[in-house]
Amino acid sequence: MRTWGGAAVETMFQVEIEKRFPDGKTIEAAFEMATDSPGVMVLFGPSGAGKTTLLRCIAGLERLTRGRVKFDGEAWCDVETGAWVPPQRRSVGYLFQEYALFPHLKVSGNLLFGIHGLPRAERGVRVSEVAERLGIDAMLHRYPGELSGGQQQRAALARVLVRRPRLLLLDEPFAALDIRTREEVRSYLSELLSELRIPAIVVTHDWADALALGDEMIVMSEGKMLQKGAPQEVLTHPVATDVAWAVGVETVEPGNRIRTGSDTLTLQVGRAELVAVDSGFAESDFWVCIRGEDVTLETVPGASSSARNRLPGQVRKLEPRGPLTKVTLDVGFPLEALVTRQSALDLNLAPGSRVWAVFKASMVHLIPRR
Numbered sequence: 001m002r003t004w005g006g007a008a009v010e011t012m013f014q015v016e017i018e019k020r021f022p023d024g025k026t027i028e029a030a031f032e033m034a035t036d037s038p039g040v041m042v043l044f045g046p047s048g049a050g051k052t053t054l055l056r057c058i059a060g061l062e063r064l065t066r067g068r069v070k071f072d073g074e075a076w077c078d079v080e081t082g083a084w085v086p087p088q089r090r091s092v093g094y095l096f097q098e099y100a101l102f103p104h105l106k107v108s109g110n111l112l113f114g115i116h117g118l119p120r121a122e123r124g125v126r127v128s129e130v131a132e133r134l135g136i137d138a139m140l141h142r143y144p145g146e147l148s149g150g151q152q153q154r155a156a157l158a159r160v161l162v163r164r165p166r167l168l169l170l171d172e173p174f175a176a177l178d179i180r181t182r183e184e185v186r187s188y189l190s191e192l193l194s195e196l197r198i199p200a201i202v203v204t205h206d207w208a209d210a211l212a213l214g215d216e217m218i219v220m221s222e223g224k225m226l227q228k229g230a231p232q233e234v235l236t237h238p239v240a241t242d243v244a245w246a247v248g249v250e251t252v253e254p255g256n257r258i259r260t261g262s263d264t265l266t267l268q269v270g271r272a273e274l275v276a277v278d279s280g281f282a283e284s285d286f287w288v289c290i291r292g293e294d295v296t297l298e299t300v301p302g303a304s305s306s307a308r309n310r311l312p313g314q315v316r317k318l319e320p321r322g323p324l325t326k327v328t329l330d331v332g333f334p335l336e337a338l339v340t341r342q343s344a345l346d347l348n349l350a351p352g353s354r355v356w357a358v359f360k361a362s363m364v365h366l367i368p369r370r
Contacts, residue, residue, distance in 0.1 A: 010073035011036035013167065013199055017057050018066040026065075027053045027223040033216075035072055035166070038199040042214035042231060044207070045246050050223040051203040052097075055169045058201070059094050060087035071167065093165030093198075097172045099156035101144040107131075107155045108140040114163045130162045134192075150181045157189075161196075168193075168200035174209060179322070186212050207235055207248055221246050237365055241287050244367065250292035250326070250336035254369065257284040264308070264361055272332025275308040276364035283368040292326065292338035294363035298356040299347055308361040311335070315353040318344065325349075331357050 012032050019027040027050040033041055043051040056062040058069055060076065068078040075083040076090050101110050111127045118126070131137045134154045144152055153173065160168065173189065174182040190212050193200050202213050210217050210231045217231040219238075226243045227234050238244040244252050258273065259266040265278045269288050276288070301312070313331030320326075325344040327337045335357055339347075347355070 010070075012070070012072070014068070014070040015054075015058060016067040017054060017064055017069070019053060019057055019062060020065040025223060027057070029054050029218070029220070029225050030067075031218060031225075031228065033199050035199050038197050039215035040193050040200045040202060040213050042210045042217040043201060043203045043220060044205065044210050044217050044231075044234075045220035045226075046205055048222075049205075049220040049246075051220055052171055053223075054220075055094070055171055055201065055203060058167075059092050059169055060085065060090050091163075091166040093160035093163060093168045095156055095160050095168070095170045095173055097175050099144075099152050099176065101152060101156055101159070103144050106141055106143055107136060107147075107158075110144070110155060110159050111140075111162045114159055126162050126164075130158045134158045134161070148181070149177045150185050153177065153185055157192075165198065168196075168198050170200060170202045172203055172205075174204075174206070189213065207231075211235070219243050219246050236291070238289065238367065241367060244287070244289050244365075248291075249289045249365075250338070251288070251290040251334070253288050253333050255286050255288040255366075257286070265366075270333030272311055274311065274364060275361045276366055277361050279366060281366065281368050283370070285369040287367040287369055289365040289367060290335065290359060290363065292336045294359050295335065295337035296358040297327065297337055297339055297343070297347060297349070298358055299354070301356050306360070307358045309357075309359050309364070311357045313355060313357050315349055315351055315355060317351060318349060329355065329357055 011034060013035050014032045016030045033039065043054060045051055053062060057064055064077060064079050066079050069076045076085045077083060108127060112123055115123050115126060131140055134157060136154050136158055139147060139151060139155065147155060174186060177185060186209060204210060214231040217234050218228045219226045219234060221242055227239050235247050238247055238249065241252055253269050255267040255269040257265050258268050260278065263278050265276050267274055267276060267288060311331040313329040315327055316330055317328040318325055323341060324338045325341050327339060327349060329335045329337060337357060
């Protein structure tokens with residue numbers, strides 16, 4: 001809330017949405033964002049989780065079954081009161097997955113399309129300003145088909161920004177890009193969103209996108225919000241197994257407390273014992289969560305390390321994961337590790353190889369089984 005001319009002015013973007021479909025599928029979400037200190041909210045989850053539907057409801061492209069969407073006190077829609085502001089009047093910039101550039105228009109024509117109602121001079125100023133800011137000045141006279149994937153993404157974003165929206169909605173903004181371009185554009189977009197000072201909602205199913213872009217993150221699955229918080233916190237401390245699976249925790253296994261130390265717990269997981277940091281839970285039964293990148297593999301036991309967990313095991317399977325290799329192990333329970341391809345070669349890993357899986361107690365996340 002801020003004051004303007006002595007009067008209080010709301011500075012919140014508020015969402016309370018229920019959208020039911022004829023097939024029974026339901027999307028439900030409720031959250032709010034400050035608009036006077038804008039940040040980036042990431043909607044994270046697998047395909048079919050309801051993320052895009054939620055964006056479409058906010059933009060006015062879908063009618064709600066129940067709920068409301070308010071921006072700075074203005075009801076964009078409210079099912080109870082009947083309030084409805086059409087999409088073109090919501091001052092929302094929506095970047096679609098496929099960018100939706102008009103192939104028959106040059107980049108300049110694509111930018112001008114969204115502001116055709118403005119005076120000619122103002123249109124020219126806006127296009128020049130946005131093109132310079134996004135570094136596409138030299139592309140204005142080219143057609144979308146003549147641009148690279150990264151250049152098309154910038155052109156599509158420029159078309160969104162030239163309208164000077166109050167809210168940005170970005171639906172899988174890197175989905176059409178190759179890995180190298182994706183990393184480059186992700187870094188650029190992160191800097192741009194910080195500079196723009198416009199509240200933004202970004203849909204993604206990639207945790208690297210969430211960490212690079214998000215100030216807050218909502219994990220969705222099957223139309224429901226499962227957890228909300230800072231991306232790093234959500235990714236490393238999921239509150240439920242559904243969240244752990246949604247954010248890509250490789251190992252989620254049942255375990256039982258067998259001993260309690262001064263600040264640690266010893267747990268029985270399958271045939272193995274492992275140590276975790278004691279978080280003060282009263283329960284004795286847990287889901288034990290371990291991320292693959294937190295597991296180190298060694299072929300020689302007893303190497304110098306501060307890690308509390310050092311489990312002997314056998315390699316069951318190796319799978320390439322881009323620059324990494326996923327190693328499935330049997331250490332008394334199924335455990336997955338992510339190592340670089342070079343590490344896999346250096347360790348001479350193959351199905352049947354004997355190794356030691358090493359990880360710190362602090363890298364073991366526990367979810368009580370209730």
